Amino acid sequence: MMVERKSKQRKSVLILGVASVLLGVGLADLLGLSPILTCMAIGAVFINLIRSEGEYLRKTIEIIMPPLYVLFFTLAGMELRLNLLGAGGLMLIIFITSRSAGKIMGASLPLKFLDAPSSLRYTGIAMLSQAGVAVGLAAYARPELAGVPGGSEVAALSFTVVLATSVVFEIVGPIGARIALDRADEIGQA
Numbered sequence: 001m002m003v004e005r006k007s008k009q010r011k012s013v014l015i016l017g018v019a020s021v022l023l024g025v026g027l028a029d030l031l032g033l034s035p036i037l038t039c040m041a042i043g044a045v046f047i048n049l050i051r052s053e054g055e056y057l058r059k060t061i062e063i064i065m066p067p068l069y070v071l072f073f074t075l076a077g078m079e080l081r082l083n084l085l086g087a088g089g090l091m092l093i094i095f096i097t098s099r100s101a102g103k104i105m106g107a108s109l110p111l112k113f114l115d116a117p118s119s120l121r122y123t124g125i126a127m128l129s130q131a132g133v134a135v136g137l138a139a140y141a142r143p144e145l146a147g148v149p150g151g152s153e154v155a156a157l158s159f160t161v162v163l164a165t166s167v168v169f170e171i172v173g174p175i176g177a178r179i180a181l182d183r184a185d186e187i188g189q190a
Contacts, residue, residue: 013050017057020046036136069132076135076163084160092161096168103127122180129173131166138162 020042028038050057085092104124111120138159145155181187 126180
């Protein structure tokens, strides 16, 4: 009896969570708000209001997410226009270089001023991965840019550059994380 009630309660929490996200995204769209920030706020409120079922919900979402990631990146990849990489090649190089330098220097310089342990020196290299949020924001910006003169071309080029850099950073990022963990002598410490 108790197990059955707990199971029904968990199903209700999952349904409430999904309904909250769908309603939140719909309201965000209606009010011109960011659906990404809306969902983050819903998640924060949800986990703090229903803390007892939060772990179950998190584990359930972790099971559901991999196929959704595959679908998301497949759909995004279908929008990658390789013919624009020639025109956006310089933009791509500047973006990759600037982002890498910003991550590495942004994480390293403050640590030098704070006399932090040398094991933290490689934090920037570990932060190079990029994917879902960047692609999601680029996809969200496309229709916004399309409304201005010449915006469709800028939107297509920007989206292509973000997708291409995501591919680069999803290859380089895990390698950078491995190097950072190795140099910080953290591999095998757990």
